[in-house]
Amino acid sequence: MSRIAYHHPAAIELCTKQILLALNTIPKQEKIICVCIGTDRSTGDSLGPIVGTFLKKQPLPDIEVWGTLDEPVHAINLKSTLEQISQRYHHPTILAVDACLGQSKNVGSIQVGLGPIKPGAGVNKDLPEIGQIHITGIVNVAGFMEYVVLQNTRLSLVMKMAEIISTSLHTAFQISAAHHPPSRIKKDL
Numbered sequence: 001m002s003r004i005a006y007h008h009p010a011a012i013e014l015c016t017k018q019i020l021l022a023l024n025t026i027p028k029q030e031k032i033i034c035v036c037i038g039t040d041r042s043t044g045d046s047l048g049p050i051v052g053t054f055l056k057k058q059p060l061p062d063i064e065v066w067g068t069l070d071e072p073v074h075a076i077n078l079k080s081t082l083e084q085i086s087q088r089y090h091h092p093t094i095l096a097v098d099a100c101l102g103q104s105k106n107v108g109s110i111q112v113g114l115g116p117i118k119p120g121a122g123v124n125k126d127l128p129e130i131g132q133i134h135i136t137g138i139v140n141v142a143g144f145m146e147y148v149v150l151q152n153t154r155l156s157l158v159m160k161m162a163e164i165i166s167t168s169l170h171t172a173f174q175i176s177a178a179h180h181p182p183s184r185i186k187k188d189l
Helices: 011-023 044-057 078-088 146-151 155-179
Strands: 002-005 032-036 063-066 093-102 109-114 133-141
Touching: 002 011, 011 109, 011 133, 011 155, 032 044, 032 078, 044 063, 044 093, 044 133, 044 146, 044 155, 093 146, 093 155, 109 155, 133 146, 133 155
Parallel strands: 032 063, 032 093, 093 133
Antiparallel strands: 002 109, 109 133
16 A cells, blocks of 8 residues: 655656556456545545546546545445445446545545455444555544544645545546556446
């Protein structure tokens, strides 16, 4: 897993590179679904839906985005969303995007890694793990009154991180598609 500070002058390039490295680990015939987790009702937890909204504004062929400000994927519908995805697609690759809390020295860091994330863990929710690839943004400090901390997270930080993540994803998907033309086949509905 790599950690990139949102204020680093080359944050987009570094994040794009890490996403490309992660994408190169998956079979090219698999459908890629970007699931942007969070809610529009909490500033700190809105990172995922904002990223999803940005990605939907500039759609990419063969990449499906679930989770936007208008239609968030959150604690209440995460399980049913995963069920819908598994019914529609045969072995898709899920790239999960979510906000998280961390140490104060890491606030503002974007993490790209392989393997699933456990949404809601920072606020003691028992939700299913999701993703073969994950991107998390550390939006505030963990350890005390997590719900209040998420509510009082600066929207400015969340927006800047969302812009970097969505631009990096868009760039990485474009580069990946150029090097590996789409051969992903949608499962018959």
